[in-house]
Structure formats: C-alpha cells, structure tokens
Amino acid sequence: MPAESRTSAFALRAFNVELAQVKDSITQKTTGLMRMQFWREAVEDIYCDNPPHQPVATELWKAVKRHKLTKMWFMKIIDEREKNLDDRAYRNIQELEAYAENTQSALLYLTLEMLGVRDIHADHAASHIGKAQGIVTCLRATPYHSTRQKVFLPMDICMLARSFSKKVPVKAYPAFFCTVALEDYLSNIQKVDFNIFHPSLQKKNTLLPLHLYIRSWKKRY
Known part of the structure; x- marks a missing residue:
C-alpha cells in the first residue's frame, strides 16, 4: 500500500x-x-x-x-x-447487523474508496465482512458488557463474504485482511464449545501478524 x-x-x-x-x-x-x-x-x-x-x-x-x-x-x-x-441490548440479529453495516461496513466502503476500488463484488464483500466483524466484536465484548448476552455467531455471514472472493479485485484485498482476526476468534470459540466467557478467548494470538503477512503474500482474504 x-x-x-x-x-x-x-x-x-x-x-x-x-x-x-x-x-x-x-x-x-x-x-x-x-x-x-x-x-x-x-x-x-x-x-x-x-x-x-x-x-x-x-x-x-x-x-x-x-x-x-x-x-x-x-x-x-x-x-x-x-x-x-x-x-441497550440488541433486540435481534437484524438490529445488530444494521449497526455493523452502518459502522464497520461503512468504514470498509471508505477504505475501498481510499484504495481506488469501485466494484460491486468488493462492496458486497465489504457489507458481509463488516457485519461479521460487528457481530464478533459484540461477542468478544460480552464478558465485559454482561447485559449483551442475546447474540448469535455470524458463521453464515462469514461464509457468504468468502463466496465473493473470486470476483473481488485483488486491489481491494487490503481492506479485508481483518478477516484473519475474525477467523482466529471464531476458530478459538469453537474449540471451547462456544463458551464466550472462556478465559482463553481474552488472550491475544501472537501469531496473528504472521498469519496476516502470509495471507497478504498469498493475495487472499
């Protein structure tokens, strides 16, 4: 970049x-x-x-x-x-998705503009990745915000965002490298049987920068 x-x-x-x-x-x-x-x-x-x-x-x-x-x-x-x-707690998954779309996804749209990318497939990917990022952020914050316990894992959103990867221009990939951290968290939460309060989920993965570098080198998100 x-x-x-x-x-x-x-x-x-x-x-x-x-x-x-x-x-x-x-x-x-x-x-x-x-x-x-x-x-x-x-x-x-x-x-x-x-x-x-x-x-x-x-x-x-x-x-x-x-x-x-x-x-x-x-x-x-x-x-x-x-x-x-x-x-206040989100009443349903649609409310949380709307919040994520207007914050995380909006930030990704700006990042794509910054990269000079004007592409409908990149926009679709940004929408779904932003929603997934917002939901994962909410999950990570649940132990701290104990009142927000009615949330759902965004597995379907993550899968749908990845389905755009073959059509998204390579120039847009730097905007979507946040998926490395999302995948890491979702993988770890699965290992602890989806217990979002498990202490291991509060630890930082020191290998994330390496994984990010490899993903960047392979030109994948």
Whole structure:
C-alpha cells in the first residue's frame, strides 16, 4: 500500500476509534451527544475545506481531499454510533447487523474508496465482512458488557463474504485482511464449545501478524 494510502488508512482508523471510545468514556449521554455533534460538524467543515484544529480531523481532511471520499459513509458511522449511546441490548440479529453495516461496513466502503476500488463484488464483500466483524466484536465484548448476552455467531455471514472472493479485485484485498482476526476468534470459540466467557478467548494470538503477512503474500482474504 502506498505511503499516502497508509496515512489515509490511519486517519480512517483514528476517526473510528474516536467515535467508538465515546460510549465507554462518558458517564452521561448528554456528553456523548455533544461529542457526536462535534464530529458531525467536523465532517461538514472538512467537506467545506475548513477542518477544525484537531489532529484526527486534519488528517481526515487530507484523506478526503486525496481520495474524494464519500461524506455519506462518515455520517452513517456518526449517526449509528450516536444511536448506540443508549447502551441497550440488541433486540435481534437484524438490529445488530444494521449497526455493523452502518459502522464497520461503512468504514470498509471508505477504505475501498481510499484504495481506488469501485466494484460491486468488493462492496458486497465489504457489507458481509463488516457485519461479521460487528457481530464478533459484540461477542468478544460480552464478558465485559454482561447485559449483551442475546447474540448469535455470524458463521453464515462469514461464509457468504468468502463466496465473493473470486470476483473481488485483488486491489481491494487490503481492506479485508481483518478477516484473519475474525477467523482466529471464531476458530478459538469453537474449540471451547462456544463458551464466550472462556478465559482463553481474552488472550491475544501472537501469531496473528504472521498469519496476516502470509495471507497478504498469498493475495487472499
């Protein structure tokens, strides 16, 4: 990945982390709403070529100008994160999928744009991988958020995303290497009989960087 694209990818990740951390860093919903409004206005200003003096916003502005990123995806992420401030359990798998589509998948759509990929098969893969990533993230957080116990494994979503791999352009693959960590977690949870509270699931796999390198070398996701 070219240096400019790596810088832009870092800006996208930093933006996502900023929003994701709001929920865990506040004690009152009002504060969270104010933070979300800041980012909503920041994105508007970025697209007016007047970014706020904030490090992440500045880098995001550069990424938007460099790659002509679509504002709609940023707004979807902000809106969905804001709705999630209520901290209530998802009523069904469709709700969780919708949340993942508007956060994780939206971030992947922006990553594809950053890579210069405009391809319907890549978009389909991004949609399903994003949903799987959102669901796995929810599963991993269950021991911490003990109220979120009514969730389901996304095995069917992962399989459907992989079915697009033969049609997705190789140029899009860097956007989907997150599947390495998803597969690792799903494999480990199967080994402990799907006990999401098993202590082994909280340990980091030190071999993940190697697996990621091999997947990148083989040009597979």
